[in-house]
Amino acid sequence: MSIRNGAVYDVAVIGGGVVGCAVLRELSRYDLRLILLEKESDLAEGVSKGNSGVIHAGFNVPPRSLKARTNVAGLKLVYELASTLGVPHRRTGKLVVAMADEDRRRLEELKAAGDRSGVPGLEIVDAAAIGRLEPLARGRWALHSPHTGIISPYEFTIALAECAAQNGAEVRLEAPVEAVHIRNDLFHLTTPKGEFAARRVVNSAGLFSDEVARLAGIDDYRIYPYRGEYLITDKDSGLRLGRPVYPVPPRDDPGLGIHITPTLEGNILLGPSAEAVDDKVDVATTREVAAKLRAEAARLMPELARVPFIHSYAGIRPKLVDPSGQDRFGDFIVEESERRPGWISLVGIESPGLTAAPALAEMVVAMLGVRMDLELKADFKPERPVHKRFAALDDDKRAGRVAKDADWGEMVCRCEHVTRAEVVAALRNPFGARTLDAVKRRTRCGMGRCQGGFCTPRIVGILQDEGVPAERITKRGGGSRLFYGRLKG
Amino acid sequence: MGKPLETCDVAVIGGGPAGLAAALGARRAGAGKVLLLEREKTLGGILNQCVHDGFGLFLYKETISGPEYAERLAEDVAREPVKVETGAMVLDLSRERVLRVNSRNGYRLIQAGAVVLAMGCRERTRGQIEVPGTRPAGVYTAGLAQNLVNLQNLRIGNEAVILGSGDIGLIMARRLVFEGVKVKGVFEILPWPGGLERNVRQCLLDFGIPLELGSTVVEIRGRDRVESVVVAKVDEAMAPVAGTERVIPCDTLLLSVGLIPENELSKRAGMELSPLTGGAVVDESLMTSVPGVFSCGNVLHIHDVADWASFEGLAAGERAACYAAGERATGTAVHVSPGPDVKYVLPQIVTSGKAGVEWSFRVARPVRDVRVEVRGKASGKVYARGKYSRLLPSELQKIKVNDAVEEDLEVGCHE
Numbered sequence: 001m002s003i004r005n006g007a008v009y010d011v012a013v014i015g016g017g018v019v020g021c022a023v024l025r026e027l028s029r030y031d032l033r034l035i036l037l038e039k040e041s042d043l044a045e046g047v048s049k050g051n052s053g054v055i056h057a058g059f060n061v062p063p064r065s066l067k068a069r070t071n072v073a074g075l076k077l078v079y080e081l082a083s084t085l086g087v088p089h090r091r092t093g094k095l096v097v098a099m100a101d102e103d104r105r106r107l108e109e110l111k112a113a114g115d116r117s118g119v120p121g122l123e124i125v126d127a128a129a130i131g132r133l134e135p136l137a138r139g140r141w142a143l144h145s146p147h148t149g150i151i152s153p154y155e156f157t158i159a160l161a162e163c164a165a166q167n168g169a170e171v172r173l174e175a176p177v178e179a180v181h182i183r184n185d186l187f188h189l190t191t192p193k194g195e196f197a198a199r200r201v202v203n204s205a206g207l208f209s210d211e212v213a214r215l216a217g218i219d220d221y222r223i224y225p226y227r228g229e230y231l232i233t234d235k236d237s238g239l240r241l242g243r244p245v246y247p248v249p250p251r252d253d254p255g256l257g258i259h260i261t262p263t264l265e266g267n268i269l270l271g272p273s274a275e276a277v278d279d280k281v282d283v284a285t286t287r288e289v290a291a292k293l294r295a296e297a298a299r300l301m302p303e304l305a306r307v308p309f310i311h312s313y314a315g316i317r318p319k320l321v322d323p324s325g326q327d328r329f330g331d332f333i334v335e336e337s338e339r340r341p342g343w344i345s346l347v348g349i350e351s352p353g354l355t356a357a358p359a360l361a362e363m364v365v366a367m368l369g370v371r372m373d374l375e376l377k378a379d380f381k382p383e384r385p386v387h388k389r390f391a392a393l394d395d396d397k398r399a400g401r402v403a404k405d406a407d408w409g410e411m412v413c414r415c416e417h418v419t420r421a422e423v424v425a426a427l428r429n430p431f432g433a434r435t436l437d438a439v440k441r442r443t444r445c446g447m448g449r450c451q452g453g454f455c456t457p458r459i460v461g462i463l464q465d466e467g468v469p470a471e472r473i474t475k476r477g478g479g480s481r482l483f484y485g486r487l488k489g
Numbered sequence: 490m491g492k493p494l495e496t497c498d499v500a501v502i503g504g505g506p507a508g509l510a511a512a513l514g515a516r517r518a519g520a521g522k523v524l525l526l527e528r529e530k531t532l533g534g535i536l537n538q539c540v541h542d543g544f545g546l547f548l549y550k551e552t553i554s555g556p557e558y559a560e561r562l563a564e565d566v567a568r569e570p571v572k573v574e575t576g577a578m579v580l581d582l583s584r585e586r587v588l589r590v591n592s593r594n595g596y597r598l599i600q601a602g603a604v605v606l607a608m609g610c611r612e613r614t615r616g617q618i619e620v621p622g623t624r625p626a627g628v629y630t631a632g633l634a635q636n637l638v639n640l641q642n643l644r645i646g647n648e649a650v651i652l653g654s655g656d657i658g659l660i661m662a663r664r665l666v667f668e669g670v671k672v673k674g675v676f677e678i679l680p681w682p683g684g685l686e687r688n689v690r691q692c693l694l695d696f697g698i699p700l701e702l703g704s705t706v707v708e709i710r711g712r713d714r715v716e717s718v719v720v721a722k723v724d725e726a727m728a729p730v731a732g733t734e735r736v737i738p739c740d741t742l743l744l745s746v747g748l749i750p751e752n753e754l755s756k757r758a759g760m761e762l763s764p765l766t767g768g769a770v771v772d773e774s775l776m777t778s779v780p781g782v783f784s785c786g787n788v789l790h791i792h793d794v795a796d797w798a799s800f801e802g803l804a805a806g807e808r809a810a811c812y813a814a815g816e817r818a819t820g821t822a823v824h825v826s827p828g829p830d831v832k833y834v835l836p837q838i839v840t841s842g843k844a845g846v847e848w849s850f851r852v853a854r855p856v857r858d859v860r861v862e863v864r865g866k867a868s869g870k871v872y873a874r875g876k877y878s879r880l881l882p883s884e885l886q887k888i889k890v891n892d893a894v895e896e897d898l899e900v901g902c903h904e
Contacts, residue, residue: 232616236756281712284623287729311616313624395589399596406593411528411578415753419591451614453633457641470643475626479713482626483637484644487668 009033011368012189012198014177014212016040017048018153018357019349020204021160026361028167030374035196036161036169037189039176039208041477042433044157044441047206047350050228050283050315052261052269054244055079055089055149056352059114059122060256066332068117070356070363075119075147077358082151085159086386088264092243094148095130097139099247099299106248107143114145121146136301137245148244150264153354154441158429160357163384165430167377172196173431174477177205180215187216187343200372202364203345207280207318213345218337221347225280226254226317228272229289231309234449235266239303247300254321254328256351258296260304265416265444268304270297272315276323283314310449320348334360336367344368387425389444391417412462413455415448423459427466434468437476497524497572498813499806500588500601502579502754505534506795507786507802508607509562514806515605516569520813523571524599526590528578532566533559534609535632536795538639541660543687547796558795582754586781602813603781605805606755606769610787612657613747615709620652620744622709625716631657631745638664646741650718651675652706656684656793656883658745663692665743672698673737676720678705678727681855683745685793685883706742707734715740748791758782765833766790772838773846774808774818775801783809790835790849793885797849823894828864828901830856832882839894847889850900852880859902863890866897 011027013020016038024036040046055078058071082089098107107124114122123144130139161171172193179190186197205212210221233239246259255274262268273289290312298305320330333347344367346360353360368374390398390408401408407421426442427434436452439445439459446452446459460482463473474480499515501508504527512525531537536544539555546552549561566573577592588599612630627646629637635657637643649670651658654677662672675693680703682689693700701720707729708719722733750768752760761770761778768789769777776783785805786798820840825848827834832853839846848863859880863873872890880886880902888900 231619236753282623284708284710285621287619287621287707290619290621308617309619310614312619312621395596395598398591402591402593402596409591409593409596410576411580411591414528414578417580449614450611451616453612453614453630456633457636460637460641460643470641475713480626481714482643482645484647487638487642487644 007033007197008186009035009196009198010372011200011202012037012187012196013202013204014189015203015205015209016043016157016161016171016173017046017204017206018044018157018160018354019346019360020202021157021164022357022361023202023204023364024164024169025160026365028164028169029376029380031377032374034164034169035198036164036171037175037177037191037196038171038173041174041435041474042438042441043161043171043431044154045476047316047318048157048354049154049441050313051153051351051354052244052259052272053150053153053263053354054094054261055151056355057094057114057122057145057148058117058119058352059110059143059145060249061352062329063113063116066334067352067356070332070359071352072118073359074352074356078151078355079149081358082156084383085156085163086384087151087156087159089149089151090264091147091149092262093133094145094244094246095134095137095139096143096145096246096248097130097137097300098141099139101140103248104141107141110143119145119147134242134245136239136241136303138300138302150244150262151354152264156354158442159384162430163382166384167380171431173433177212177215182216182340200342200368201344203343204349206349207316209318209345209347213347216337216340216343218340218343218345221320221333221345223280223318223348224321224323225277226319227275227277227282227314228255228317229285229293229314230269230271230312231290231293232270232311232313233268233304233307234310236449237268237307239268239301239307241268241301245300247296254319254323255317258293260297260300270304274317277316280316283316285312285314311451317350318348319350332356332360334363342371387422390419390422412458413443413445413448415450416444418443418445420462423462424466427463434463434466435474435476436482495597495599496601497522497599498602499523499605499809500599501525501605501607501806502582502588503527503534503607503609503786503788504532504573504575505607505609505786506536506558506562507609507788507798508534508605509566510799510802511605511607511785511806511809512566512571513569514803515810516571518807518810520810523569524601525566525571525573526577526579527573527575530576532563532573532575538632538635540639541664544795547794548799555795562799579754582758582782584758584779603783603809605802605809606777606782606784606788607786607802608751608754608788610748610791611751612744613749615744618746620706620709623711625709625711625714627711627715627740628709628742628744631655631661631743634661634743635664638668644668646670648673648739649741649743650706650737650739651743651745653677653744653746654682654684654689654700655745655747656688658743659684659688659692661743661745662698663696666696666698670741673739674699674701676704676706677702678723679703681882683747683883686881705729709742715742718742748787750788750790752788755784755788763833763837765827766835770837771835772818772822772840773836773843775805775836776808776812781812790833793883797885823897825898825900828899830854830859830902831900834900841895842893844893845889845891846894847887848900850886850888852882852902854882856880856902859904861886861888861900861902863888863898863900866899868896872898
């Protein structure tokens with residue numbers, strides 16, 4: 001197969017999750033030809049969408065581990081980066097609560113680990129302080145981490161990619177790398193969207209980073225998928241939660257324990273569970289785990305066990321820990337292959353990968369800099385064009401928008417107050433992501449309490465106006481088609 | 490933007506069967522400036538997608554389709570000097586009856602003398618009933634499917650299973666059969682159907698579609714598109730019975746698992762809502778706990794017949810016009826609550842001394858050979874009584890008290 005357009009890329013990034021997109025943006029500061037290849041129909045379709053969206057402070061991981069170092073370094077970067085990119089986020093602080101006096105020692109261990117890693121501001125607080133901070137939460141003692149925060153993980157991922165695209169990086173969706181050939185010191189990456197040749201490759205393929213590495217003849221890794229199920233409340237549940245509340249990490253839980261996390265919009269996330277599964281894409285939810293989540297909610301925040309949930313979902317963690325083995329901790333792997341110089345793999349990037357992503361990106365750039373001349377571009381734009389949501393505007397600004405463009409006056413989503421202008425803008429994203437889920441993640445259409453019941457026909461109509469025929473409309477690409485053609489007129 | 494620039498006497502929010510009638514009612518009671526705001530591009534609300542027959546028997550004394558019913562009602566409104574705006578969505582309602590309205594014509598604030606809420610309802614979703622499994626394409630609420638099939642003319646699947654036996658689900662079962670979709674069965678978790686008997690008969694039995702009571706979908710399978718569902722019997726506690734699971738291959742799952750009055754604006758206005766109806770707590774004039782704001786139709790409580798939503802709309806519109814003209818009820822509040830086997834009763838509040846009040850009520854389970862009585866809670870006096878050989882939860886009932894009401898009441902079923 002011939003190389004697409006005869007072009008040779010300086011760096012190809014495989015995988016459009018938060019890490020791949022952070023790497024792409026960091027590289028887009030330099031005078032390089034860049035491409036990111038994502039196998040799904042949109043960015044953030046894998047590990048990066050199904051998590052709690054917590055900006056971690058860094059006390060949950062062993063000091064001196066790569067997880068701890070990139071987490072603490074990432075924490076120093078991530079808030080400013082999110083502000084620069086216009087990604088909604090909030091420094092909320094966090095509580096890790098101990099229900100019994102004997103668990104206080106565990107909190108002290110966490111604090112000591114955090115202190116050693118350089119996590120700022122950690123302190124142990126008593127029940128009265130918990131009550132002041134989170135009146136609905138339960139606990140005898142808590143570790144309070146003031147610098148923990150929340151962010152929308154998929155908005156962050158998309159924003160990183162949009163910024164990179166604005167600075168000249170290319171992104172190909174629905175382009176899974178199916179084969180890798182090395183010829184003339186170039187990596188030739190075969191995808192259904194054509195073949196791409198690159199001098200260097202960054203493998204940030206998340207759950208599939210082991211398989212992608214194997215395509216290049218690097219048989220060093222094995223990813224074990226661990227599923228985590230979540231439940232999410234209605235914004236109108238009447239329950240207020242200011243900050244994430246975690247239990248003392250249970251000894252038998254491969255994750256951080258089932259916790260509660262506020263979203264920026266006012267929902268509460270409950271989860272995740274942690275089950276080793278066989279299938280990397282098995283994001284089914286189960287009755288058993290839903291019951292377990294509720295039971296845990298009853299412990300952390302009794303009122304939460306009594307309110308209705310509007311949605312459940314599951315995400316998969318890419319762990320390096322064999323569920324049948326003795327090891328409990330697997331560190332991030334970020335390394336250049338000795339066998340395939342120029343090929344850098346990021347493997348096992350689970351929590352706290354979202355927070356660590358900006359630091360991991362800097363690390364990857366430094367590794368690439370050893371082998372290539374990196375020249376800063378004079379015209380790098382660190383931000384991206386961003387419109388504040390209609391729902392977040394005051395009356396005057398709303399009136400101004402509608403007066404200028406009537407599309408701001410046409411409400412598409414009644415639950416989240418999203419306008420046609422915002423849906424059209426989302427569909428005209430620079431990557432060509434044109435699925436219902438792509439619209440949902442960019443606009444919140446379908447995330448409200450009707451869960452798409454009312455806005456779906458409207459979005460289907462707008463998609464057709466934008467040139468997507470009805471039978472090509474999908475939920476999230478691939479075989480997730482919505483329709484089987486038209487009915488007889 | 491500061492002060493609202495625009496005013497009206499009565500603002501009606503929603504142009505479906507209740508809202509259209511409310512605008513008419515307001516005019517009949519003499520309201521001057523009546524404004525009807527509809528968020529869709531056409532009037533009629535959900536009627537537009539109800540292409541089946543069976544509307545209008547009570548209002549127009551003949552049965553017509555949903556769109557025809559909407560058209561007639563809209564024509565009646567068009568004969569009145571009512572200002573109708575479509576594509577106009579009310580985003581906020583304050584206690585002082587200031588509306589924030591967005592439309593392609595502009596974003597503006599409106600001060601209303603009285604407001605009639607007629608926003609209708611929305612459907613309970615998969616997430617709310619927590620159906621486990623994967624999250625593929627092909628899972629639709631029945632009303633959404635109805636819109637896609639009847640208004641967008643789209644083929645939503647080839648083989649369907651329907652969870653829940655609400656009226657829309659029953660009607661969609663038949664509709665899908667008409668369009669060549671194989672409907673493999675309707676599964677209802679309760680021991681009785683959710684929809685009207687006539688719909689069970691005309692939409693399922695007449696087409697040989699199986700209805701399985703006391704069973705539910707316990708898992709959705711399929712990665713990209715629905716590939717199958719697992720159904721199982723449930724016990725008295727509605728928990729699935731192990732060993733009764735059965736896999737049904739299909740590419741589409743329709744959910745007809747309940748309707749919820751859409752009271753987002755009501756909540757913004759700080760209105761008291763009833764946990765029994767999901768709608769506002771109202772008095773005999775259909776006024777809510779927010780003075781000057783009235784409620785009718787499916788936003789107040791779920792109706793099974795559109796005509797009755799319209800009758801309620803007419804009444805709410807009339808009372809709203811009176812309020813806008815300065816009329817105020819005087820008297821203390823008498824509370825009315827549901828008694829044995831009654832799910833809810835409406836209105837929940839009556840002004841003491843009022844005579845001739847009619848209540849809507851719904852039973853909580855099917856009952857046979859009962860007397861429904863409106864009883865004084867303190868005196869035990871029976872204010873009204875009706876004898877029924879059979880009452881079903883799917884059928885809204887009415888009972889009227891002719892006497893003046895002076896004490897708290899209970900509406901209940903008695904042997």
